[in-house]
Amino acid sequence: MTTRLAINGQVYSVDDDPGTPLLYVLRDTLKLNGAKFGCGLGQCGACTVMQDGYAIVSCLMPIGVVAGSQIKTIEGLGSRAHPGVLQQAFIDEQAA
Numbered sequence: 001m002t003t004r005l006a007i008n009g010q011v012y013s014v015d016d017d018p019g020t021p022l023l024y025v026l027r028d029t030l031k032l033n034g035a036k037f038g039c040g041l042g043q044c045g046a047c048t049v050m051q052d053g054y055a056i057v058s059c060l061m062p063i064g065v066v067a068g069s070q071i072k073t074i075e076g077l078g079s080r081a082h083p084g085v086l087q088q089a090f091i092d093e094q095a096a
């Protein structure tokens with residue numbers, strides 16, 4: 001079954017099972033590696049992405065649930081050449 005995902009303004013069609021966590025699809029299928037695997041339990045926030053403007057933990061969110069939503073990952077905030085506001089703040093403060 002194909003699932004359509006709108007991520008960072010681009011639509012992707014993926015053949016992963018609709019029950020697959022979004023984090024796995026982001027990292028393994030789409031190679032968007034900004035969201036990280038930390039605990040896998042929804043507790044650490046390393047996998048956080050935005051769904052329709054709200055933060056969600058992608059390790060617990062099946063792709064079948066977020067299909068039709070607008071997903072934004074850290075890659076969607078800006079680029080190396082043109083960092084977004086949050087990225088620039090991390091650069092300015094030398095934050096990790």
Ligand code: FES
Nearest residue numbers: 038039040045059
């Ligand atoms: Fe820790 Fe998702 S990996 S909350």
